[in-house]
Amino acid sequence: MSKHEITTIIGLEVHVQLKTKTKLFCSCSAAFGAPPNTQVCPVCLGLPGALPVMNEEAIELAIRAGLAINCSIPPMTKWDRKQYFYPDLPKGYQISQFDLPICADGYLEITDPEDPDSIRHIGIIRAHLEEDAGKSMHDEQTGKSDTRIDLNRCGTPLLEIVSQPDLRSAAEVKEYLTQLKLILTHLDVSDCEMQEGSLRVDANVNLHIRFDGKKIATPIVEVKNMNSFRAVERALEYEIERQYADWEVDGLTIEDNPKTTRGWDDVKERTFVQREKEESADYRYFPDPDLLPIRIPAERVEELRQSLGELPRETFARLQSQHGLKPYDADVIVNQGPAMIAYYERVSELSGDAKRASSWIQQDVMRTLKDRDVSIDDFLVTSVQLGELLKRVSDGQLDNTRARDVFSYLLEKESTVEQAIAALGIEQVDSSEIDALCQALLDANPAVVDDVRGGKVQAVGSLIGQAKKKNPNANPQQVRETLLRLIGK
């Protein structure tokens, strides 16, 4: 797109809603989707005299998340009030964390989209806890721009994860978000559903352009209103192009306009200006006197670290080293989450063939899951069944085609692999029977014999097909070997 050398600079602020049963400072349910203003109490409504009480579960989830993204957990953290007026913020301040976040200074490893064999470290500045605000619903249909407020979300716990501006492309952003979601869902810390708002992304993006031997920075744009990973990717792709194109026309740099806010329009597929000049807001942070500082003993952090288990990135590495999978295949399986990883490992172990297990899972299993819209937990073919089935394929007892028949049968009827094989009339064919079948075919097709003798080994292919027709149970591999042996090749 460009005549210049350009470096894209992107940093992300990701809000994830923690999966606590109750809100951050009261015992109201934090569940999504209840009728408006039904999950509220004096505390989350900010009524006079009501006081917050911290939810320990949120602290634990935040520490687990922080450890998984390689953050340090300080021995002491605290709550601060961030003050601004808005109708969906009933106290006039949000309880957040200012200068002592619960998690600091971590990083996330992502696969480089440009080179699947290399890894990029994306720095994480901090991750802090805060309470969510309510939702303002602007109803413009009535013609008088009526706004209704739902305070159910008020006080639900959020972890805001702030990355370094280390991301260099929209593809990297997508990979970063994918990895982050993978980790947080793996730990059961958050659902990370962008559509439900349990994961929200704001991206700060600008370009460093080499021009006349100098580095020029375009104005930083904060992009908002993106409600899917795809939207994030497209918004950033658009924004990168737009910033370059605008710079070519107006030449504006970061000195002319330090920061603007733009929203993403998913329908028109473009960003639009929301706030031209970012006024530096003064939130008048100060420690919340209603809450005590939180002490986090090192032993507790260690305990939680031990409880994390194997993280997706470690599984990714192990699937390659232990099972010999290619990075791509390992990535696909890891991305399916812990249940699929367990499923894969069982199939791989029972079949004794890690690669066959991987390809079956990626093709047959995942396709079926998608078609039937079920999760691996509810899948009708168990890992034991699939492992047993694939073992028979590896042992040469079944060919792939017959194995797929068995697989389909297992999807429809509850039965063992053995029962399925019997029900489908699949039998092991005796080698003398195969010999006789092959000899008969060779006798009837002398041209093929000549071709093979003349060096065109692939000519036996047509006879394999005929053999299959005469006896569906004949193993194609065995037929091929027998044919070649009988030809004397």
Add this chain to the structure above:
Amino acid sequence: MLDSAAELLRLQENGDLTAVEITEKSLSAIESSEKSINAFTHVAAEKAIETARRVDAKRAAGEPLGPLAGIPVAVKDVLCTSDMPTTCSSRMLKDFLPPYDATVVEKLRVADAVIIGKTNMDEFAMGASTETSAFGVTRNPWDTDRTPGGSSGGAAACVAAGNVPLSLGSDTGGSIRQPAAFCGITGLKPTYGRVSRYGLVAFASSLDQVGPMAWSVPDVALLLQAIAGFEPRDSTSLNQYVPNYSEILQTTDLRGLKIGILSESSETEALDPAIRKAVQDAGEVFRSCGAELVEVNLPHSEYWVPTYYVIAPCEASSNLSRYDGAHYGHRTESIDTGSEHGPLVSAYCRSRDEGFGAEVKRRIMVGTYALSEGYADKYYNQALKVRRLIKGDFDNAFTQCDLLLGPVTPSPAFRIGEKVDDPIQMYLCDLFTVGANLAGLPAISLPGGSDSKGLPIGIQLQAPVLEESRLLFAAGAFQTATDHHKQRPQPLTETK
């Protein structure tokens, strides 16, 4: 008659008086004095009689009764009550009915107390004279041209006027002790965290405490017992054992007790000579009871008021942000839709402008300023550092003595209108009281005599954290040895 809860409990037990009779007496006393003093924002006559009837029925049925059974108690209008408005004496909350009871109110109900009504106060507890109330000034029963002090002015005045034997106040910088001193009664500010703040409408969260007011120490102890204790809904509440506060009263033997006299406060020029003398006399009373007097220093006491008047407004500016007219409270009827900042900002500005009085606005502005970027380090953060030094002073002093004795106020009750237009003069009323709030200590104000005009004078005792028992022990001895707490104002005439 209505000046001793202990006596009223005894009379009910003996069958000489019923809770309904007591409540009726209280209500009629209120009715006859209210025109003169305006101590209440709300009187819950019917509900009070109803409660009293239940108490009498329980007693008749031989059911167990709470420790405040049938005792009329007035509640400062800063505490949430689910069955009465809670206004904080502000236009902002004029019609606000909380959907819940403050913990201390719940505890009063459990104790079978009769909640008689809500008492007038300085708006959002900001003031030292009850003159900033949106519902009219409360007058001092000793001299109705004078203020009862504040912010718990109504709470003090209704006890002094003989309306009720007990009332609950709140103390952020002296708001229980100063009106107690002005009205000649006893008032205790507990250790920060001793009494739950849940349902206490916040002024300055790190300083606010609810506390008891009554004529005498035993009554104060009785009410403190009913409201003290840990509560999980208040994160700053202390999870500590609550001793029996009434156990060690009724003694005049203070041998072994060291009482520290503050050299700074007794020397300050701001102190009225009659009060200086009352403090000296009190020292002699304690000495005659066997206590040893020692002189101690609190080197940073000159910074108490400036530190307090940074921290308290900072917290207040934040706590009062919620009153924006969007969800409850006063909302303007004249939103300027053409405002350059938009209708929403106009709604906020006008609702707050109309809802808050001048003193509240002043403190919100001071606090907002002191927390602003570039100023927070100079004011708020600096004040927090000084606050630690002030705490350190008290810690040091309490290595040399068990209690501190000093004045409550620089002067006795001042005239209505005298200081209301001079905030600095008004703030200096807190000169001797804010230290205990900044350090989180318990402190008590006791009647210590009167000046030449017959106005009551208070003396103050301060104790280390959670040493309410020690305070009450010494204060009880003082009242056993003196009659100051038995002085009463002239009955109020209905026309004034």
